[in-house]
Amino acid sequence: MIVILLIFLCAPWLVLSNTSEEEIGEFFKSGHTNNWAVLVDTSRFWFNYRHVANVLSIYRSVKRLGIPDSHIILMVADDMACNPRNPRPATVFNNANQHINVYGDDVEVDYRGYEVTVENFIRVLTGRLPPSTPRSKHLLSDERSNILVYMTGHGGDGFLKFQDAEEVSNVELADAFEQMWQKRRYHELFFMVDTCQAQSMFQRFYSPNILAVASSHVGEDSLSHHVDPALGVYVIDRYTFYALEFLEKAKPGSKKTMGQFLKVCPKYQCISTVAVRTDLFQRDPNQVLLTDFFGSVRNVEILLNTLALPNITLTSDTCSKSSCGNEEVSSRSLKYADQFPMPV
Amino acid sequence: MGLLTDPKQRQKIILAITKYNQLLCVLCYVGGFLWFLALAYQPLNASTYFSENALLPGLVDYQFYADSDVISYNDQLTAEMKKSDKKVPKDWIFRKFQDLGLDTYYHNFSLNYPFGMPKDKSIPGQNIYAILRAKRAASTEAVVMSVPLRLPSVTSDEQTSGGIAVMLALAKHFRKQTYWAKDILFVLTEYDEIGMQAWLDGYHQTRSEYIHSENLPATSGSIQAAINLEIPSEKFHSYNLKLEGLNGQLPNLDLSNLLVRICGKEQAKVTLNKRSDAPNLDEFEGFQHSLITMLHMMWNQASGTPTGNHGLFHRYHIEALTLQGVKETRTRRSFGVENTARLVEGVFRSLNNLLERFHQSFFFYILPSTRRYVSIGLYMPPFGVMIAASLIKISF
Numbered sequence: 186m187i188v189i190l191l192i193f194l195c196a197p198w199l200v201l202s203n204t205s206e207e208e209i210g211e212f213f214k215s216g217h218t219n220n221w222a223v224l225v226d227t228s229r230f231w232f233n234y235r236h237v238a239n240v241l242s243i244y245r246s247v248k249r250l251g252i253p254d255s256h257i258i259l260m261v262a263d264d265m266a267c268n269p270r271n272p273r274p275a276t277v278f279n280n281a282n283q284h285i286n287v288y289g290d291d292v293e294v295d296y297r298g299y300e301v302t303v304e305n306f307i308r309v310l311t312g313r314l315p316p317s318t319p320r321s322k323h324l325l326s327d328e329r330s331n332i333l334v335y336m337t338g339h340g341g342d343g344f345l346k347f348q349d350a351e352e353v354s355n356v357e358l359a360d361a362f363e364q365m366w367q368k369r370r371y372h373e374l375f376f377m378v379d380t381c382q383a384q385s386m387f388q389r390f391y392s393p394n395i396l397a398v399a400s401s402h403v404g405e406d407s408l409s410h411h412v413d414p415a416l417g418v419y420v421i422d423r424y425t426f427y428a429l430e431f432l433e434k435a436k437p438g439s440k441k442t443m444g445q446f447l448k449v450c451p452k453y454q455c456i457s458t459v460a461v462r463t464d465l466f467q468r469d470p471n472q473v474l475l476t477d478f479f480g481s482v483r484n485v486e487i488l489l490n491t492l493a494l495p496n497i498t499l500t501s502d503t504c505s506k507s508s509c510g511n512e513e514v515s516s517r518s519l520k521y522a523d524q525f526p527m528p529v
Numbered sequence: 530m531g532l533l534t535d536p537k538q539r540q541k542i543i544l545a546i547t548k549y550n551q552l553l554c555v556l557c558y559v560g561g562f563l564w565f566l567a568l569a570y571q572p573l574n575a576s577t578y579f580s581e582n583a584l585l586p587g588l589v590d591y592q593f594y595a596d597s598d599v600i601s602y603n604d605q606l607t608a609e610m611k612k613s614d615k616k617v618p619k620d621w622i623f624r625k626f627q628d629l630g631l632d633t634y635y636h637n638f639s640l641n642y643p644f645g646m647p648k649d650k651s652i653p654g655q656n657i658y659a660i661l662r663a664k665r666a667a668s669t670e671a672v673v674m675s676v677p678l679r680l681p682s683v684t685s686d687e688q689t690s691g692g693i694a695v696m697l698a699l700a701k702h703f704r705k706q707t708y709w710a711k712d713i714l715f716v717l718t719e720y721d722e723i724g725m726q727a728w729l730d731g732y733h734q735t736r737s738e739y740i741h742s743e744n745l746p747a748t749s750g751s752i753q754a755a756i757n758l759e760i761p762s763e764k765f766h767s768y769n770l771k772l773e774g775l776n777g778q779l780p781n782l783d784l785s786n787l788l789v790r791i792c793g794k795e796q797a798k799v800t801l802n803k804r805s806d807a808p809n810l811d812e813f814e815g816f817q818h819s820l821i822t823m824l825h826m827m828w829n830q831a832s833g834t835p836t837g838n839h840g841l842f843h844r845y846h847i848e849a850l851t852l853q854g855v856k857e858t859r860t861r862r863s864f865g866v867e868n869t870a871r872l873v874e875g876v877f878r879s880l881n882n883l884l885e886r887f888h889q890s891f892f893f894y895i896l897p898s899t900r901r902y903v904s905i906g907l908y909m910p911p912f913g914v915m916i917a918a919s920l921i922k923i924s925f
Contacts, residue, residue, distance in 0.1 A: 231710075231882055232583050269666040269710040270881060417589025417878060 217331040217372045220481040221324060222247045222257045225306060227338030227347045229263030229298075234418040235409050237265045238279040239337040239379060239425040241287035246432040247333065250439075250480030258309055258324055260296035262338075262348050272416055279421045279429070281413040295322050303353045310334075311364045328369035333377070333478045337425065340380030342403055359389040366392040373466070375443070375478040379424045381406040384460035396466040396473075398447055400424030401457035408456050423455045437480050444471030546925045554918045561914035568907055569820035569897040571810040577902050579790075580889035581783045586790045586879045592706075593874040596867040599698035603866050606690050607762050610681040617678045622693060622717060623657050629700050631659040631715070638727035638742035640720070651741070656724045658716040660749055661700060663709035672880050673755035673849070674699070674873065675716040675725065677838050685761060691854065691866045692758035693717065698870050703877070710881055712749040718838060725838040733845055754784060754880050754887065755849035756873065757839040764863040765854035767798040767805065768872075770899070772850050774840030777830035780848040781887035782894055782902060788852065789899045791875040797864055799899050802826060803855055806898040819897035826895050848887045 224247070226240035244259055266275050266288045277288040296305055308314050309324050326332055338345055344352040365371050376397040378386045383399030390397065400407040400422070409419035410426040421429075427450040435441050447461050447470055463470055476482045533539060546553060568574055579586060602625070609618040619635075626633040636658060639651040657678075662668055676692040696715050703713060718724030727742035729735070732752075734744065770788055772779050792799045799805070802825040807818035829836055837851030854869065893905035 230583060230884055232585055267665075269663060270708050272706070272708040274665070274707060412588055414588070414590040417585060417882075419588075 216329070217477065218329040219326070220252050220256060220331050220333070220478070221326045222252050222333040222335070223260075223309065223324060224257065225260040225301070225334075225336045225338075226262055227260075227301060227336065227345060229348055231265070231268055231270045232418060233263070233338075234265050234277075234416070235421050236337045236339075237261055237263065238277055238287060238421050240335065241277055241292065242279045242421070242425060242429050243335050243377075244292070245285070245287050245289075246429060247479055250432075250435060250476060251437050251483075252479075252481040254293045255321065256481065257293070258296070258322070259292070259294050260301045260306065260309075261294050262298065262301040264298065278413065278416070279426075281411055281415075281420060283413070283415070293321070299348070301348060303347050303351050303357075306347070306353065307357065307361050310361045310370075312368065312370060324370070326370050329372050330370070331373045331375070331478055332371045333375050335377045335379075336386070337379040337422070340378070340382055340386065342382045343385045345378070345380055345386060355386050355389045358386060359391060362390060362395060363392045366394075373468075373477070377428075379407060379422050383407060387460075387462050390462065390465060393465055394467060395462070396443065396470060396478075397462040399460045400450075400455065402460050405457040423457070424450050424459065427454055432475075432479065435475055435479070437476065437482060439475055439480075441475040442471050443473040443475060443478065444469070446475055543925065546921060550921060550925050554922050557914050557918035557921065561911045561916075561918070564914065565908060565911035566820060568903045568911070569823045570816045571819070571901060574897060574901050574903045574907060577782065577786050577789070577900050579783060579786055581883070581887060583882050583884050584783065584787060584879050585882050586787050587794045587875060589875075589878050591871050591874060593699070593702050593871050595698060595702055596870075598701060599694050599866045599870045602697045603691060603694035603762050606694055610690060614682045615680065617680060617719070619655065619657060619678070619717075622697075625697055626657070626659040626700065626715065629659075629697070629704060631661050631700060631704070632747055633657065633659040634746045636728055636731055636743065636745055638724070638731070638740060640723055640727075641739045641741070643739055654719045654724055654727065656716065656718045656728050658714060658728065658745075659700065660747060661703055661709070661713040661715070662749075663712050664707050666710045666712075667750075668712045669750040670710070671712040671714050671749040671752050672877065673714045673716055673752055673842075673847075674877070675718060675755060675757045675838055677721045677724070677757070677759065678717050678719050679721075685763065686856065687759075688761040688763075689759045691760035691762040691869065694762070694866050695758060695760060695870045695873060698866075699873060699877075702870075702874070708881065711753060711883075713877070714749060714752070722835060722838055722841055725841045729841055729845060752842070752845070752847045753883055755839060755842045755847055756876060757837050757849060757851040758869070758873070759837065759851055759853040760866060760869050761854050761856070762866070763856070764865045766857040766860040766863055767800050767855050768792055768864070768869075769800045769803050769853040769855045770850060771836040771839065771853060772801075772896075773826065773829040773836045774843040774849070775835045776833050778840070778843040779830070779892060779894065780839070780843065780850050781890050781892060783887050783890040784848045784850055785896070785899075786890070787876060787879055788850065791872055791879070794875065795868060795872050797868060797872065798860070798862075800855065801896055801899055802829070806900065810898065810901070819901070823895050823897040823903070846886065 224240050224244050226236045228236045240261060247257060265271060265277050276286040279285065279287050312324060314323055336345060340346060344354045346352050373394045376387055376395060379400040382401060382403050382405065384402045387397035387399060408423050410421045410423045413420045431446060431449045450459050452458050609621050623633055636656040639653050641651050674696055676689050676696055679687055679689050700715055716728055718728055723740060726737055727740045730737050730740060731742040731745040732748055770785060772785055789799050801822055804822045807815035809815040810819060835841060839849035839851045842849035891904050894902045895908060896902050
């Protein structure tokens with residue numbers, strides 16, 4: 186009788202400890218602790234209105250799902266809202282019914298106008314900015330950051346045009362991502378590109394943990410979606426339009442997966458074929474949450490019991506003053522190498 | 530050894546050409562001429578397309594709904610012109626522009642006519658122009674809308690007062706909009722091309738030999754394009770595009786394509802040299818029709834005189850053409866000043882999108898129809914062959 190009572194009393198403890206271990210497992214499943222987004226629009230001029238609308242729409246989605254402005258680097262190559270040709274000044278719309286002003290009052294553009302250059306883009310990614318750069322223009326990611334990189338503009342086979350005068354090649358981009366990997370600047374990276382022949386931009390990637398999606402194959406053009414007859418320009422591109430449709434249904438606690446996102450915009454909707462690259466990505470995209478890249482979900486679990494976490498920090502290689510006081514401690518002080526090689 | 534480096538072979542060729550000199554010359558000449566004529570045949574020439582991506586022609590909806598405005602201006606102007614037969618109602622026009630709130634100015638010039646009776650006597654003239662400043666842009670660029678002022682006594686075919694009404698109504702409409710990236714200059718010139726040249730001289734501070742023009746009291750930025758309107762006050766049936774300028778220079782093909790596209794959107798009939806497109810371009814009748822259109826254009830170019838005020842802009846690297854309203858007897862669908870106003874509004878909305886001067890499309894071309902063109906790359910080889918005939922004659 187007492188044994189049965191004891192068992193009844195202990196059972197919850199047993200069950201709880203099992204679930205807490207599971208919970209710990211769940212808690213640390215994704216492996217990342219913070220989210221960053223680098224959103225780039227590379228084209229200027231009034232007739233490229235749709236590229237600015239593309240990037241601002243993704244910006245809005247990403248912000249809505251939780252990534253704060255301090256963790257978003259937004260690069261917009263031209264000021265459509267204040268362009269004299271804009272019949273609705275101070276607004277940028279991504280839809281012909283003009284419901285959502287994606288520019289709004291609270292947009293924070295980090296790189297604007299002529300600051301959007303290939304050099305600045307690569308410097309942002311690799312972190313080699315001069316120390317005088319304002320903090321909001323740095324990508325301060327670490328080895329536990331999941332980064333979303335979205336690029337839109339005019340592109341071709343192996344390159345993406347920046348502002349009519351220069352271009353970034355796919356080789357350069359792959360090398361920049363490899364630099365990021367070697368400097369431990371990302372945990373996982375999701376690369377989205379919406380240009381013509383976009384697949385060529387991710388064909389050269391060789392760094393691990395990159396998941397990439399492009400709006401068209403090599404040899405295909407990505408098409409714009411519709412025209413706003415009141416403005417007189419095309420307002421959004423097809424792939425981004427359908428991607429936004431998908432994202433609009435997601436909420437911060439959404440259980441939608443990246444696998445579902447990669448299937449967005451089949452050929453009959455996009456007319457171009459969406460290309461995906463998953464071979465560099467360690468996890469199965471169907472098990473990865475959408476908010477792992479698009480949102481910034483802070484995992485908060487309230488437990489009623491204390492957990493014993495395994496000791497994963499110190500190993501036997503370290504010693505305290507008492508245990509290895511007779512060993513010579515190196516007198517040379519160590520410091521990090523200058524990221525931006527300044528002349529001595 | 531090669532055909533041309535071997536002296537023996539070369540000698541053979543020279544002998545052959547000398548022997549058949551006459552025949553070769555005639556063949557070359559006739560062959561080149563026939564090849565050139567054949568270019569009007571549809572499979573041999575190309576379809577027009579837009580090279581300038583920035584234009585976005587016809588994408589934006591019309592916003593000009595003030596048909597009543599333009600019709601009332603038209604009626605008022607017709608009434609004013611009836612008052613005096615020998616004088617253009619300049620003061621009335623000046624006051625109307627001023628009432629709209631635009632910066633309006635008179636521009637005086639004089640002409641020393643070198644021929645005829647009044648030698649050493651300078652004839653005075655006066656242009657009117659108004660500047661609509663773009664509200665949100667620096668006045669670095671401008672587009673021009675011009676109308677030649679003609680006396681009330683000219684024939685109704687030559688009458689241009691409808692264009693003035695269109696100008697006034699559009700000035701009123703344009704003034705309320707905030708989306709202009711360029712200034713708009715409304716120019717009314719006296720004595721047609723002479724006044725236009727005087728105005729251009731004053732604007733760009735160049736000098737002409739027989740026209741003395743004072744400097745303009747106010748100017749704007751560099752002019753990107755100009756549309757000249759010759760629209761009568763009564764209803765007409767088609768729009769005639771006049772492209773040929775001074776010394777045969779032509780505007781950029783994109784400007785012509787733009788007008789054709791916007792007219793198409795308004796479902797208006799467009800003609801070149803008062804000839805519309807043949808419906809059956811790939812048959813012999815269509816070919817004949819296109820050929821005659823093409824030859825008309827070349828004839829106009831060969832004369833060297835501009836076919837309208839627009840021809841004087843080309844020397845300043847300003848693309849310009851004339852839109853003329855033409856009455857026909859057999860067509861039923863008619864257009865008036867209100868259609869023209871909508872059309873010109875669409876053209877100006879498109880010109881507003883320009884970032885640079887027209888430079889993408891062709892400057893040398895001949896048009897067999899409004900939607901087909903023969904570029905210089907296509908018509909130079911037949912001419913080359915014709916000239917080869919004379920080369921063979923003189924060298925062998």
